[in-house]
Amino acid sequence: MRPWLPDDAAALVAAFDDPAIRQWHVSRADTEDEARELITRWRRGWAAESEFNWAIVGADDTLLGRIALKGVDLFDAAAEVAYWTCAASRGRGLCTRAVLALSAWAFTDAGFHRLQLHHSTRNVASCRVATKAGFRDEGTRRGAALHVDGFHDMHAHARLRSDTALLADLG
Incomplete structure (x- = not known):
């Protein structure tokens, strides 16, 4: 994992051209200019x-995916x-490993208490990632998110720094 760079714009456009990413994610970048604007916004979020x-990248710096902490509340x-x-990059456990690595950083280095995630009840692969990464099911939020095909119910998952399996999973 590394910060997003302006040079990632072409790869980001290609990623957003994937129907699966378009189905489950609201953000879009149809041109390299739009991708650079999105990357700039993501970098401003850090500041x-x-x-x-x-950006999740391979050894050759090829874009494999994205991982993020959104809605950061430093007080809570x-x-x-x-x-x-x-x-x-799908089907190889990459996303689960990235979520575990991000969780380790968030809980041990950045001092977070709670990480949560939400996914469409129709997105079975995302549910597997959440479960394998130790995020417990907290229920379903009805009609909570607009996707390209309408409103979806969303599964809610969360992991706390104090979860007993944390050290073994993140070790």
Whole structure:
């Protein structure tokens, strides 16, 4: 994982061209200019301490996905985890490993108390990532998020720094 760079714009446009990413995520970048604007906004989030975004890249710096902490609340030490992976990177546990790495950083280095995530009840793969990364099911929020095909019910998951399995999972 590394910070997003302006040079990632072309790869970001290609990622957002994936129908699966378009289905589950609201953000879009149809041109390299739009991608650079999005990357600039993500980088501003770091400066404002309101949102932390990383590019997930391979050893050759090829874009594999995105992971982020959104809605950062430093007073309550809480944030929401968001993620996606490029089509060629799916099915290898990459997203789960990234969520575990981000959780380790958030809980041990950044001092967060609670991380939460939400995904459409129709997004089975995202639910597997949340569960494998130790995020407990907290229920369903009905009609809570607008996707390209209408409003979806959203599963809510969360993980606390004090969760007993934390050290074993993040070790």
